[in-house]
Amino acid sequence: MTTNRLAREKSPYLLQHAHNPVEWYPWGEEAFQAARSADKPIFLSIGYATCHWCHVMEKESFEDPKIANLMNKAFINIKVDREELPHIDNLYMEFAQSMMSGTAGWPLNLILTPGLQPFFAATYLPPTARHGLMGLDEVIMRIDEVWHGEEKERILDQAEKLLAVFAENVHVKGSSLPEKEVIEDTSDLLFKMSDPTFGGMNGAPKFPIGYQYNFLMHTYPILKDTRGLFLVERTLDRMHRGGIYDHLGGGFSRYSVDEEWLVPHFEKMLYDNAVLVTAYLEAWQITKKELYREVCGEIITYLLRDMQNSAGGFYSAEDADSEGKEGYFYTWTQDEIEKLLGKDESLHFRKFYGVTPEGNFEGRNILHTPLNPDEFCVENNLNLTQFKETLQKQRKILFDAREKRVHPLKDDKILSGWNGLTIAALAQAGCAFERDEAKTAALKAAGFIKKNLWKDGRLYRRWREGETSYMAGLDEYAFMIKGALTLFEIGCGAEWLAWAMEMEEILRREFKGDDGAFFQANFQEKNMILRKTVFGDGAEPSGNSIHTENLLRLYQMTNDALYLDQAEDILRAADKFIRNYPPGYGYQVMNLTRYYNKRQPLLIIALNKKKEHQSIILKEIYQTFIPHKGIIWNQEGDETLKKRLPFAAEKKPLEDKTTLYICFEGACQAPLTELEQILNAVHKL
Numbered sequence: 001m002t003t004n005r006l007a008r009e010k011s012p013y014l015l016q017h018a019h020n021p022v023e024w025y026p027w028g029e030e031a032f033q034a035a036r037s038a039d040k041p042i043f044l045s046i047g048y049a050t051c052h053w054c055h056v057m058e059k060e061s062f063e064d065p066k067i068a069n070l071m072n073k074a075f076i077n078i079k080v081d082r083e084e085l086p087h088i089d090n091l092y093m094e095f096a097q098s099m100m101s102g103t104a105g106w107p108l109n110l111i112l113t114p115g116l117q118p119f120f121a122a123t124y125l126p127p128t129a130r131h132g133l134m135g136l137d138e139v140i141m142r143i144d145e146v147w148h149g150e151e152k153e154r155i156l157d158q159a160e161k162l163l164a165v166f167a168e169n170v171h172v173k174g175s176s177l178p179e180k181e182v183i184e185d186t187s188d189l190l191f192k193m194s195d196p197t198f199g200g201m202n203g204a205p206k207f208p209i210g211y212q213y214n215f216l217m218h219t220y221p222i223l224k225d226t227r228g229l230f231l232v233e234r235t236l237d238r239m240h241r242g243g244i245y246d247h248l249g250g251g252f253s254r255y256s257v258d259e260e261w262l263v264p265h266f267e268k269m270l271y272d273n274a275v276l277v278t279a280y281l282e283a284w285q286i287t288k289k290e291l292y293r294e295v296c297g298e299i300i301t302y303l304l305r306d307m308q309n310s311a312g313g314f315y316s317a318e319d320a321d322s323e324g325k326e327g328y329f330y331t332w333t334q335d336e337i338e339k340l341l342g343k344d345e346s347l348h349f350r351k352f353y354g355v356t357p358e359g360n361f362e363g364r365n366i367l368h369t370p371l372n373p374d375e376f377c378v379e380n381n382l383n384l385t386q387f388k389e390t391l392q393k394q395r396k397i398l399f400d401a402r403e404k405r406v407h408p409l410k411d412d413k414i415l416s417g418w419n420g421l422t423i424a425a426l427a428q429a430g431c432a433f434e435r436d437e438a439k440t441a442a443l444k445a446a447g448f449i450k451k452n453l454w455k456d457g458r459l460y461r462r463w464r465e466g467e468t469s470y471m472a473g474l475d476e477y478a479f480m481i482k483g484a485l486t487l488f489e490i491g492c493g494a495e496w497l498a499w500a501m502e503m504e505e506i507l508r509r510e511f512k513g514d515d516g517a518f519f520q521a522n523f524q525e526k527n528m529i530l531r532k533t534v535f536g537d538g539a540e541p542s543g544n545s546i547h548t549e550n551l552l553r554l555y556q557m558t559n560d561a562l563y564l565d566q567a568e569d570i571l572r573a574a575d576k577f578i579r580n581y582p583p584g585y586g587y588q589v590m591n592l593t594r595y596y597n598k599r600q601p602l603l604i605i606a607l608n609k610k611k612e613h614q615s616i617i618l619k620e621i622y623q624t625f626i627p628h629k630g631i632i633w634n635q636e637g638d639e640t641l642k643k644r645l646p647f648a649a650e651k652k653p654l655e656d657k658t659t660l661y662i663c664f665e666g667a668c669q670a671p672l673t674e675l676e677q678i679l680n681a682v683h684k685l
Helices: 012-016 029-038 052-062 065-074 086-099 136-147 152-168 181-193 210-223 226-241 270-287 290-306 334-341 347-352 373-379 384-403 416-432 436-452 474-489 494-510 543-558 561-580 582-595 614-623 639-644 675-683
Strands: 024-026 042-047 076-081 108-112 118-122 315-318 410-415 458-464 467-471 601-606 630-634 659-664
Touching: 012 052, 012 076, 012 410, 024 029, 029 042, 029 076, 042 086, 052 065, 065 136, 086 108, 086 118, 086 152, 118 136, 118 152, 136 152, 181 210, 181 226, 181 561, 181 582, 210 226, 210 270, 210 582, 226 270, 226 290, 270 290, 270 315, 270 416, 290 416, 290 436, 334 347, 334 384, 347 373, 347 384, 373 384, 410 416, 410 436, 416 436, 416 458, 416 474, 416 614, 436 474, 458 474, 458 494, 474 494, 474 543, 474 630, 494 543, 494 639, 543 561, 543 582, 543 630, 561 582, 601 614, 614 675, 659 675
Parallel strands: 024 076, 042 076, 601 630
Antiparallel strands: 042 108, 108 118, 315 410, 410 458, 458 467, 601 659
């Protein structure tokens, strides 16, 4: 069996290519030196382990000896896992978008000079031309011809000029803060772009962008615009009813290929589900609709059951494919369902989940719900309570049967950044729904990251099979600070606040531009032709957006202008981008709702020796929609709190009763000691 250099790697994606006849290198100096020595261009291919079209291209092209031979002769070939090296992916994705006429995606394939400057980009390439797509064989031969011909100097010159254009537009500073009016403008524009029938944005494919719904919910109390809340509810309802939701096991797939959320691209990503936990939680806080509690709870169950390893860290993703077929694990024939549930007994199940003999996906059925349970029961003259109980039992039968199938590949690397998002989501939802196992899982995951991915005072990006690798970038630090601050706010101790502050200091020292925003990579990062600041949100919010939120939270807790000044620097730097296209920077605009809110409540709870009422108060806080709250628990003997937040540590329990101090801009109201008063005060915030 052929083996290349990727066999020494830990990334599941790179290991998928370890036996290709292509002589792959991992990203690094060995490959760059080989390209310089041989004066060969670099074929850079970027993807990830659960990427369906990456699998297709590998099978069709990279496993083909003829194609591999062409690649090996013409190029130095480098494989990158975008999840291990997101700053490399982001940089070359931006280059690719400037060079391609269509939408860039993965697999992302670029041709670089030995100096790492790109001059050609494409996504999926079949081995030979078909259906209007260039063939990889003709791309290789054309590049080889250009590289060894008279056009080489022109290509090198164009690559230099492209890099120069991008270097001029690395924007890290700004002169003015975004105006408050941009909040309403963004909300209005999102609503105009939305699909009023199925929710989400108009058109297809459709992505479940959870933080967009958080933004609309955060603007609702400010704008009193019911259209935003309507869009949130329509989207969350329709997403749940569609095939993008796993009706048996919980959790959402990456995206839907159609506008109705029916046919998903079946891969499941950790970050999507973490962000959606928060979206459904906040929707429940506002509306108290039981559906949102149920969906949020089912996502949590999925994450704890399928995505957390025994030591505490959360895995990255699950593939779309199993047994060589996309979606096979999640789909059903009508015969399979009838055999498991009985032909007559399964009648209402089949009708409710849209199951037909011909199926809706390659002869099989993606479970979805054309009607909600209330509508279905009215139409079919059924008792709602009994119907739901029967459905629950039948889903359990199908889930148990599905568990016996060959499971899709699990990308079991553990990424500190995505774990940070998951920790924050589970901590909050666990408090709201009194799910101690969710809070415990969040704390355990944070402990795993601190033990395994925090080395010598530095955060690392990836852990797998005992190996920690890759220094963390802005996103990893920002996301983990968010998770650590949330653990502090749910009462897990000031050690998490101290860690968040320590990570913030690293970002300020090693990632921040002068008077501007934060770079994606620190100043020591090697082998980057350009260091970038990134403001736009993608599948996840940008690191600069999340860190703006972190800094505003830290300022609220400490009243230290150092944090506010940094947050304002980022907002100024982001201003021109927000003005050009507000929906692309939704999380940052959501930060403006916090920034311009002068009545942000800081809750200081001084616990008595028995820590009485802590869980009751915690539940009330997280069952109430208070998007800009800050929470500090003053527990007796917490020396770290005294050092980090002396103002809060001075607030003592009165009359040996757990006492609540509600503060606004450093001024605290009269303390409350009676539980009923405390709960009423929290509820009214």
